[in-house]
Amino acid sequence: MAKSTTNPRSALPAVDAQETEPFRAAPHNIDAEQALLGAILVNNEAQDRVSTFLRAEHFYDPLHASIYETAGKLIAAGKQATPVTLRTFFETAEPIDQNLTVPQYLGRLAANATTIINAVEYARTIYDLAIRRQLILIGEDLVNVAYDSPIDNPPETQIQEAETRLFSLAETGKYGQGFLTFEKALTNAIEMANSAYQRQGGLSGVSTGLRDLDARMGGLQSSDLIILAGRPSMGKTSLATNIAYNIAKAYRTEEQPDGSMKTTDGGVVGFFSLEMSAEQLATRILAEQAEISSSKIRRGEITEDEFKRLVLASQEMARCPLYIDQTGGISIAQLAARARKLKRQKGLDVLVIDYLQLLTGSAGRASQGRVQEITEITTGLKALAKELAVPVIALSQLSRQVETREDKRPQLSDLRESGSIEQDADVVMFVFREEYYVERAKPSEGTAEFQAWMEKMQQVTGKAEVIIGKQRHGPVGAVTLAFEGSFTRFSDLAHDQYLPERHE
Secondary structure: OOOOOOOOOOOOOOOOOHOOOOOOOOOOHHHHHHHHHHHHHHHHHHHHHHHHOOOOHOOOOOOHHHHHHHHHHHOOOOOOOHHHHHHHHHOOOOOOOEEOHHHHHHHHHHOOOOOOEEEEEEEHHHHHHHHHHHHHHHHHHHHHHOOOOOOOOOOHHHHHHHHHHHHHHHHOOOOOOOOOOOOHHHHHHHHHHHHHHHOOOOOOOOOOOOHHHHHHOOOOOOOOOEEEEOOOOOOOOHHHHHHHHHHOOOOOOEEEEOOOOOEEEEOOOEEEEOOOOOOHHHHHHHHHHHHOHHHHHHHHHOOOOHHHHHHHHHHOOOOOOOOEOOOOEEEEEHHHHHHHHHHHOOOOOOEEEEEEHEEEOOOHHHHOHHHHHHHHHHHHHHHHHHHHOEEEEEEEEEEEEHHHHHOOOOOOHOOHHHHHHHOOOOOEEEEEEEHHHOOOOOOOOHOOOOOHHHHHHHHHHEEEEEEEEEEEOOOOOEEEEEEEEOOEEEEEEEOOOOOOOOOO
């Protein structure tokens, strides 16, 4: 089979062989490229089999890349890609050598084609070699930058850039699994129902550790984007940390017949804390578990017995698979890359982001305005939830218009940049503590208003509502939980107190 050759280059001055390393060509396989192109030209079905992961830039030979791209465009337009139909596009192309024009070369590719049965194998070989060439380029760039790095480019920045490029390269080619048969989709649905039947509590999703909330939602569902929103001081971060720790604490696995491990309860949790440090987050959870005020822990106002409780609680907590990333101002692309890395290395069952408005989008979207940037972020989070097949909980702020209403209970319209958030989310939950507002409306003592205020405070003290404003898989409404502010802990009330249930 004929091979593509390039015009000879002008000779370079001779160099002593002992003064330089022997030349090594970049990894490539011209035979595989010719075999695949020949198969496509003979039977265009071969292109359909490989186009999901193979692109023109994966070819080593520029002529082969051009042939593949042109053939793909013809096929996409509903036309046949053959040496005859491609001839028009390459008649003026530079000849391969003195005896072979490009149209003649197309004929040879088709004439020497064997079969399309191995087309995917040829394409996979071409793709893998292209990835190896990309690895070489990243390595060369890393070496060159390390040698000639400017003063204002610290090593940490170089490491992060190289890491980002490697993560991006590791994720290339993941275009999904294409169409599923309805039979396969039904099988997956039955398996989900069976898991809910077998799991303690009868949940189809991951348990939050809060009975009443689980009853309303069926747990946190795989591939869902869950928005947890609230005004400052409502406790949305506390609720997120409570749920994250409950899931990590309940983590259980069992070995499958093939030797792999399957999560049977709880899960591995990744927590992106863009606002608080990992130490602050750990202090919150520690205070909750040891039942000691976090403010007392920070000020060092604890007794010896309380310190022993802290140590015992920390020893139990240390075994939980809860991983915290405290990087501030992270982009949605960096967050996705780090989440994928965590899933590959440690596993991942639930992802929490605190909070959505602190993420950044691409420079192009940012230049179009904050609304477009938030749209990119929420779309990216939903895509990440589907790709990793885990529930993603993203915390969100609410606009100040809540404070101007007499009824301070939040609504979907209160979400900042609500269009994309409300549209992309599978579940939208609001945290609301009426106690916060009633406490700040305290009248003068000894008045009739003060007595009414006292009665109202008794009704709302220690209670919080989680209002489900949107849920694709079930009813909306509200769940009342107990809230202990000194420990920042949410728990179930002894009696369920729901608002009237309604369905979307």
